Amino acid sequence: MIGAQVGAAVPWLPLHFVPASDLLGILPILIVGGGAVVVLLADLVVPRRGGPLLATLTGVVLLAALGTAVGQWAANAAHPVVFDGSYANDRFTLFADFVILATALAVVGLSPGYLRRRGLEEGEYYILLLASVAGMLVLDGALNLIVIFLGIELLSIPLYVLAGFARDDKKSQEGAMKYLLLGGFASAFLLYGMALLYGETGHTSLTAIHAVLLRGATAGQFDPMILAGIGLLVVGLAFKVSAAPFHWWTPDVYQGSPAVVTTFMSVATKVAAFAVFLRLFSATLAPYRSEWEIPVAVVAIISMIYGNLVAVAQTSVKRLLAYSGIAQAGYVMIGVAVGRPDGTQAALFYLAAYAFMNTGAFAVVTLLSRRGEDCDRYSQLAGLSRREPLLAGLMALFMLSLAGFPLTVGFFGKLFLFSAAIHDGQLSLAIWGILTSAVSLFYYLRVILLMYAPGEDVLETQEMEVAGVSPEGSAVAARSTASPAVLVVALAGFGTILLGVFPALIYTLLQGISVVHG
Amino acid sequence: MNPTLTLVLSALALGLPTAGFALNAVTAGRLPRRLVALMGPGVVLGSFVATLVLLASMLMQAPSRRGVTVTFWNWLTASTTAGSGVTAHSGLNAAFSVRIDPLSVLMMLVITGIGGVIHVYSVGYMAEDPGFNRFFAYMNLFITSMLTLVMSNTLVFLIIGWAMVAFASYALIAFWYERPSAVVAGRKAFITQVIGDVGLVLGAFLIFLNLRGPGGRLLHTVDLQVIFANVGPGAHFHNGLGPLGGGMVTAIGILLFLGAAAKSAQWPLHTWLPDAMEGPTPVSALIHAATMVTAGVYLVARFHPIYQQAPIAAGLVAVIGIGTALMAGVIGCTQFDIKRVIAYSTMSQIGLMIFAVGVGAYSAGMFQFFTHACFKALLFLAAGNVIHALHDDQDIRSMGGLSRRMRWTFVSFTVGALALAGIPIFAGFFSKEELLGQGLALGPAVPWLWVIGVSINVLTSFYIFRVVWVAFFGEARSANAEHAHEAPPLMLIPVVVLAGLATVVGFLNIDFAGFAPVTVFQAFLQPVVGVPAAHASALVDGMALLAGVLLSLFGVGVVWAVYGKGLVSREFIPQHAPWLYQLSFRKFYWDEIYDATLVRPSVAMAVGVRRLVEPGVFDAAVSGVRDAVASLGSDLRTFQTGFVKDYALWFFFFTLLGVVLLGLRLT
Amino acid sequence: MLFDYLPVLTFLVMIVLLGIALTVLIPLVGPRKPTKAKGLPYECGIVPAETARRRFSVTFYLTAMLFIVFDVEAIFLYPWAVLLRSTLHVFGLIEMVIFVALIAVALAYVWRKGALEWD
Numbered sequence A: 001m002i003g004a005q006v007g008a009a010v011p012w013l014p015l016h017f018v019p020a021s022d023l024l025g026i027l028p029i030l031i032v033g034g035g036a037v038v039v040l041l042a043d044l045v046v047p048r049r050g051g052p053l054l055a056t057l058t059g060v061v062l063l064a065a066l067g068t069a070v071g072q073w074a075a076n077a078a079h080p081v082v083f084d085g086s087y088a089n090d091r092f093t094l095f096a097d098f099v100i101l102a103t104a105l106a107v108v109g110l111s112p113g114y115l116r117r118r119g120l121e122e123g124e125y126y127i128l129l130l131a132s133v134a135g136m137l138v139l140d141g142a143l144n145l146i147v148i149f150l151g152i153e154l155l156s157i158p159l160y161v162l163a164g165f166a167r168d169d170k171k172s173q174e175g176a177m178k179y180l181l182l183g184g185f186a187s188a189f190l191l192y193g194m195a196l197l198y199g200e201t202g203h204t205s206l207t208a209i210h211a212v213l214l215r216g217a218t219a220g221q222f223d224p225m226i227l228a229g230i231g232l233l234v235v236g237l238a239f240k241v242s243a244a245p246f247h248w249w250t251p252d253v254y255q256g257s258p259a260v261v262t263t264f265m266s267v268a269t270k271v272a273a274f275a276v277f278l279r280l281f282s283a284t285l286a287p288y289r290s291e292w293e294i295p296v297a298v299v300a301i302i303s304m305i306y307g308n309l310v311a312v313a314q315t316s317v318k319r320l321l322a323y324s325g326i327a328q329a330g331y332v333m334i335g336v337a338v339g340r341p342d343g344t345q346a347a348l349f350y351l352a353a354y355a356f357m358n359t360g361a362f363a364v365v366t367l368l369s370r371r372g373e374d375c376d377r378y379s380q381l382a383g384l385s386r387r388e389p390l391l392a393g394l395m396a397l398f399m400l401s402l403a404g405f406p407l408t409v410g411f412f413g414k415l416f417l418f419s420a421a422i423h424d425g426q427l428s429l430a431i432w433g434i435l436t437s438a439v440s441l442f443y444y445l446r447v448i449l450l451m452y453a454p455g456e457d458v459l460e461t462q463e464m465e466v467a468g469v470s471p472e473g474s475a476v477a478a479r480s481t482a483s484p485a486v487l488v489v490a491l492a493g494f495g496t497i498l499l500g501v502f503p504a505l506i507y508t509l510l511q512g513i514s515v516v517h518g
Numbered sequence B: 001m002n003p004t005l006t007l008v009l010s011a012l013a014l015g016l017p018t019a020g021f022a023l024n025a026v027t028a029g030r031l032p033r034r035l036v037a038l039m040g041p042g043v044v045l046g047s048f049v050a051t052l053v054l055l056a057s058m059l060m061q062a063p064s065r066r067g068v069t070v071t072f073w074n075w076l077t078a079s080t081t082a083g084s085g086v087t088a089h090s091g092l093n094a095a096f097s098v099r100i101d102p103l104s105v106l107m108m109l110v111i112t113g114i115g116g117v118i119h120v121y122s123v124g125y126m127a128e129d130p131g132f133n134r135f136f137a138y139m140n141l142f143i144t145s146m147l148t149l150v151m152s153n154t155l156v157f158l159i160i161g162w163a164m165v166a167f168a169s170y171a172l173i174a175f176w177y178e179r180p181s182a183v184v185a186g187r188k189a190f191i192t193q194v195i196g197d198v199g200l201v202l203g204a205f206l207i208f209l210n211l212r213g214p215g216g217r218l219l220h221t222v223d224l225q226v227i228f229a230n231v232g233p234g235a236h237f238h239n240g241l242g243p244l245g246g247g248m249v250t251a252i253g254i255l256l257f258l259g260a261a262a263k264s265a266q267w268p269l270h271t272w273l274p275d276a277m278e279g280p281t282p283v284s285a286l287i288h289a290a291t292m293v294t295a296g297v298y299l300v301a302r303f304h305p306i307y308q309q310a311p312i313a314a315g316l317v318a319v320i321g322i323g324t325a326l327m328a329g330v331i332g333c334t335q336f337d338i339k340r341v342i343a344y345s346t347m348s349q350i351g352l353m354i355f356a357v358g359v360g361a362y363s364a365g366m367f368q369f370f371t372h373a374c375f376k377a378l379l380f381l382a383a384g385n386v387i388h389a390l391h392d393d394q395d396i397r398s399m400g401g402l403s404r405r406m407r408w409t410f411v412s413f414t415v416g417a418l419a420l421a422g423i424p425i426f427a428g429f430f431s432k433e434e435l436l437g438q439g440l441a442l443g444p445a446v447p448w449l450w451v452i453g454v455s456i457n458v459l460t461s462f463y464i465f466r467v468v469w470v471a472f473f474g475e476a477r478s479a480n481a482e483h484a485h486e487a488p489p490l491m492l493i494p495v496v497v498l499a500g501l502a503t504v505v506g507f508l509n510i511d512f513a514g515f516a517p518v519t520v521f522q523a524f525l526q527p528v529v530g531v532p533a534a535h536a537s538a539l540v541d542g543m544a545l546l547a548g549v550l551l552s553l554f555g556v557g558v559v560w561a562v563y564g565k566g567l568v569s570r571e572f573i574p575q576h577a578p579w580l581y582q583l584s585f586r587k588f589y590w591d592e593i594y595d596a597t598l599v600r601p602s603v604a605m606a607v608g609v610r611r612l613v614e615p616g617v618f619d620a621a622v623s624g625v626r627d628a629v630a631s632l633g634s635d636l637r638t639f640q641t642g643f644v645k646d647y648a649l650w651f652f653f654f655t656l657l658g659v660v661l662l663g664l665r666l667t
Numbered sequence C: 001m002l003f004d005y006l007p008v009l010t011f012l013v014m015i016v017l018l019g020i021a022l023t024v025l026i027p028l029v030g031p032r033k034p035t036k037a038k039g040l041p042y043e044c045g046i047v048p049a050e051t052a053r054r055r056f057s058v059t060f061y062l063t064a065m066l067f068i069v070f071d072v073e074a075i076f077l078y079p080w081a082v083l084l085r086s087t088l089h090v091f092g093l094i095e096m097v098i099f100v101a102l103i104a105v106a107l108a109y110v111w112r113k114g115a116l117e118w119d
Helices: A002-006 A022-024 A028-044 A053-073 A090-119 A124-140 A145-161 A168-201 A206-216 A224-240 A249-256 A261-286 A286-312 A317-338 A341-368 A388-405 A409-423 A429-453 A460-465 A475-480 A483-501 A504-510 B003-027 B034-057 B103-123 B132-151 B155-173 B180-209 B224-229 B247-264 B273-276 B280-290 B292-302 B306-310 B311-332 B338-359 B362-389 B408-421 B426-440 B448-472 B489-509 B520-529 B538-564 B571-578 B578-585 B585-639 B644-666 C002-029 C059-113
Strands: B070-078 B093-100
Touching: A002 A460, A002 B644, A022 B538, A028 A053, A028 A124, A053 A090, A053 A124, A053 A388, A053 A483, A090 A124, A090 A261, A090 A483, A090 B338, A090 B538, A124 A145, A124 A261, A145 A168, A145 B224, A168 A206, A168 A224, A168 A249, A168 B644, A206 A261, A206 A286, A224 A261, A224 A286, A224 B644, A261 A286, A261 A317, A261 B571, A286 A317, A286 A429, A286 B585, A317 A341, A317 A429, A317 B034, A317 B306, A341 A388, A341 A409, A341 A483, A341 A504, A341 B155, A388 A409, A388 A429, A388 A483, A409 A483, A429 B585, A460 B132, A475 B311, A483 A504, A504 B070, B003 B070, B003 B093, B003 B132, B003 B644, B034 B103, B034 B132, B034 B538, B070 B292, B070 B362, B093 B103, B093 B132, B093 B155, B103 B362, B103 B489, B103 B520, B132 B155, B132 B280, B132 B292, B155 B180, B155 B224, B155 B273, B155 B280, B180 B247, B180 B273, B247 B292, B247 B306, B247 B338, B273 B280, B280 B292, B280 B338, B280 B362, B292 B306, B292 B338, B292 B362, B292 B571, B306 B311, B311 B338, B311 B426, B311 B448, B311 B578, B311 B585, B338 B362, B338 B448, B362 B408, B362 B426, B362 B489, B362 B520, B362 C059, B408 B426, B408 B448, B408 B538, B426 B489, B426 B538, B448 B538, B489 B520, B520 B578, B571 B578
Parallel strands: none
Antiparallel strands: B070 B093
C-alpha cells in the first residue's frame, strides 16, 4: 500500500503517508512490539537476576496493550479496517486480543517464581514472549495472506526458542527441535496453500479472494486448485491449533517445554491460530463451504476422538493436558465447521473459557514444579489435597471445567458449541462431541481422584526428603516468592466459576460479533 | 410502581436472608452467638420491612398497575442469535427475574413477617443448643428459598426455589442429627418432596415444550407471564395444550398438583408432615404452619390460568383437598402428642385451602392461608413454650393444670384454638366462613363437598379444645407439669404478638367503608387471580355461616361434655366403634400401607439389584467400556513414537490421503 | 486449465531425463586416468596444507551468522539509498531510521551479551 501512495505527489509531511487511523488500528501491536524492544534494552542495563523487574515491565506493557484494546472496544470504531484492507481491528480481533493479552499477563505473573525455581532466569524469556504475543496480535486481525504468514512466523519463531528455554533439560531441547522441524514443515504446507490460492485468484487480500470465490461458487464452479489450496490451509492451520491428525508435535513439545511456556503455548497460540482459522473459513472461504465443510468436520471429529482416547493412556500430567488440548481443539473446530455467526461466537466463547480453565490447570502445574524438573508425573499429584488443599481444590475445579461440568465455564462452552452444531444440522458433530466428553471424564476425574485418594503420598514424601526438599513441598516454599502466581490461579478459578454461573457476562459481549472483511 | 425502587426493594427482600445464610455458612459457626442472635432475625425482619415498603408503593398504584416484573440478570441466553440471512430459532432464555404483584407480596409478607417473629422466638428457644449458628443458617436459607419460590417469574427459578425449600426443610427437620428418628423423618420429608419435584418439573417441561403463542408458533418460554398470557380463556385454540379439559392441560394440572401435594402434605403425599415434628418447634412453626406447606396453595393459585383450562384437574385438586381435610381432622382427634395434633390440624386446614383454590375461590384460599399462618404459628409457638417448660415432653397425657402456671401461654393458646375453630371475631372465623361460603357457590354441582367441609368444623374444634382441656385444665399429671414455669420474655412476646394478630387480622377483610360484597382481600388479589365466577346469595351465605359457627360450637360442647363434665365417657368411641378409633389412632394406616407396598419392596429391590444386577451388568459394562477405552488409548498411543521422521511421515501421509480423497470426490 | 501446466511438466521430465543421461553416459564414454594430484581437494590451485576435516570453534559459526545478518541488512541500505530522493522521500527516511535503530538495538544486545568476544 505504500507503493500506491508513494507515486503520488505528496507533501513532505510524513503523517500523510501513514494515516494516524492506521497506526491507531494496530496500536496494541505497536505497544507490544515496542515493549519488546524496551524490555530488551532494559535487560542490557539491569543487573543479572533482574527477573522480577523485567516481569513487571513486561506486565506493564501487556496491561497497556490490553487497556488500549479495551478502549478501542469501547470506542467501537466505524471503520475498523486499516492499512488498505490488510488488517481488521474489529470486535472479533479485539476479543481475541483480550484473551491473548490476558493469558500472556497470567503467564508473566506465573513466570518469575517458576523461572527462579528452575534456574532459568534470563531476560530473553520476556523479550521472546512479547515478540510472540505481537505475532499473535498480528495474526488475529490479518486480512491478507502475507500478513497471516507474517503473523504465524512472528509468533512461531520465538516459541521455538522458548520451547527449548530449559537448556540443561534434554527433553526441552528435544521438544524445541521437534517443534522447529515440524513447524517449518507445516509452514511449508500453509505457504503452498496460500500460493495456490493466490495463483488461482490473483489476490492476496482476503476480501478480493472472497469476491473471486463468490463469483465462481455462484456460477457453480469449484476450482480444483483452490480446493487443493484450501486443503493445504486446513493442514497448516490444524498443525498450529494442534488438531489431529496433524498434532504429532504437541505432546512432546508440551511435555518438554518449561511449564510456563507450555501454558502460554497451549492457550494463546491456540486462540490466535483459531482466530485466523475462523476468519478464513467462516468469511473468506465461505462460498466454498459445501466443499470444505466435511474435511473440517472430519478433522474436528478425529481430534475429539484421538485426543480423548489417548489422554486416557497417559501417566504424565503435561502430556495429559496436551492430549486434552488436542481434544479441546477438536471442540473448537466444531465452531469452525458450523461457520455462521453463532458458530463463530460459540468458538470464541469456548476459547475464552479455555483461557481460564487451561491457564489455571497449567498454572497449578507451574506452582508445583520444583528445582530442576516440572511437576509432571502422576505420583507428584498423589495426596495433593492434604499437602495443598487450596491448589488441589482449584485443580479439581479446572479438571471439572475442562470436562464440561455444569456451574463451570466449560459447561457453557461445550453447550454453545454443541447447540450451534445442532442448529446448523450437523448432528454428528454434536454427538461425537458429547460421546467423547463422556470419555474425557475418565482421565479428568482420575486426576481428581489422585489428588484426593487417601494414603498414597508416603512414597512421595520420602522421595522429596531424599531430594532435600521439605515434605511440605515446593509450593509452600514458593508461595512467599510466588504471590502473583497464586493470584493468577485464584483469578482463573474465580473466572471459571463466575462465568459458569453467569455465562452472559461474556456471551453478551459476543452477541453480534461476526467475522467481517471490511 | 417505580421500577428502580422495586428492583432495589425486591433485591433487599431476597438478598438480606441470603446474606445472612451466606455469612453464617462461610464462617462455619465461628461467629459469636450474640451477633448471630441479632443477625438471624434481623435479616428476616429487614426483609419484612422491605416487603412492607413494596406493599405501600403497590397500594399507591391503581389495581391494574400493581404487577411488575423485575429482572436481576440474564442468567442464560441461548436463543435468537440470528445474523443476517439466518433464521431465528427460539431457545431457552432463563433470566433471573422476579414478579412483584399482590399475590407474591402477600406471600412475602407472611414469609418474612411470621417468619421474622418465629426467628425472634428461636433466639430464646435455641439459646442452649450447641448448633445455634447452624440453626440460623438453615432458617435463613429456608426463608431465602421460600422467597425465591414465590417471587420467581420463571419456571426455572421457581423449580430452583422449590427444590431449595425441600433441602432446607430436610436440613431443619433433621437438625438434631444425633436423633435417629429426626434423621429418618428428615429423609422421609425429603424423599416425598422429591417425588413432588418430579411432578412439578415434568409439568414445567410439558408447558415448555407444548405451549404455543398466537399463530401456533412454539414459544419455548419459561417466563410465567408469557405462559399465563397464552393459556388464558379462548387461547386454547392455539396454545397447544389442547382444548378445555383436554389431555395435555389436564396432565399438566395433575403433574403440577403432584408437586403442590408434596409440599402441602396432601394425600397421598401427606405422611411426612406429622413425622417432621421431630424438628425443633420453631421449625415446625416456620415450615409446617406459616410457609412451606402453603407453597402448594400458592402454586395452584399462581397457575390458576392453567387450572381454569383444566376442570378435571381442578376438580381433582378440590376433592383431594377436602378429603385430606376430613381425614386429617379425624386423625387429629385421637393423637396424644401435642405437636402432632397441631400438625394434623395443619394438614386439615391446608386441605381446606387446597379445596378452595381447586374450586376457584383463590382469594378465599389465600385469605385462609393468611389468617392460618398467624394462628397456626401461634399454636406451635405456644405449644413450644409448653414443651420447653416440660423439658421436651410432648405428650398431653402428662400435662394438665398448666393454665395456672403458664397464664400467658394458656391465654395465647386458647386464642389460637378459638381462631382455628372458627369462633366468631377470631381470625379463623372470617376466613373459614368465607372459604366455605364461596366453596358452596363455586363448588361442583353436588354440594357434598361443602357439607363435608362444614362438618370438619366439628372435628376441628373438638381436637383442638381437647388439647386445651387436657393440657391446661385439671390436675398436673407429672412432676414436670407440676414444676412448669412460664416461658422467658423472648419466647413469650412473639407468642403474645401472634395472639393479638390472630384476634384481629380477620377484620382486615371487612370493607368497613363500603359494606360491599367485595371483600378487601378479594379486591387486593383481583389483578392476579380475578374474581370468583359466582357468588352465593346473601341468604345462602348467612345460612352457611350460621351452620359453620353452630357446628364449631357443637365441637366445643362435645369437649366440654366429655373432658369437662364427664357426661360422656372418653371410651365411648373406642368401645362402640373400635374400628373408627383404630383407624384414627393409626392414621388410616397410610404409613403401614406405604411401608408394605413401597418402602419394603423398594428396599428389597435395591438390595437385589445391588447383589445381582450391579456387579454383573452395570459394573461389568462400566469396566468393560473403561477397559476398551483404555486399551484403545494405549494402542493409539503407539503412533506417538517420538521420532520426528515418523511424525513428518504421518503428517505427510494424512495430507496425501486428503488430496486423494479430494481427487476421488472431484472425479 | 491444467493443460496450461503441460510445458512445466515437459520441462520437469526433460530435466530428470537429462540428469540421468549425463550421470550414466559420462562414466561410460569418458576416459579415466586418476593420479594423486587429481584426487586432492580443490583449493583454487593451491596445494592443500592439511586435512579439510578440522574442528572449528563454535564461536566462529556464531560470528559468521551475526555477520550474515548484519551484512544482509547493510545490503538492504543500497537500493534504499538509490531510491530515497526520487521516490521514498521523508517517509523512507523515517522508515530507515526505525530500521537502523532496531539493528542498533540488536547490535547493542549482541555486544552486551558478549557474543562478539572470541573466548
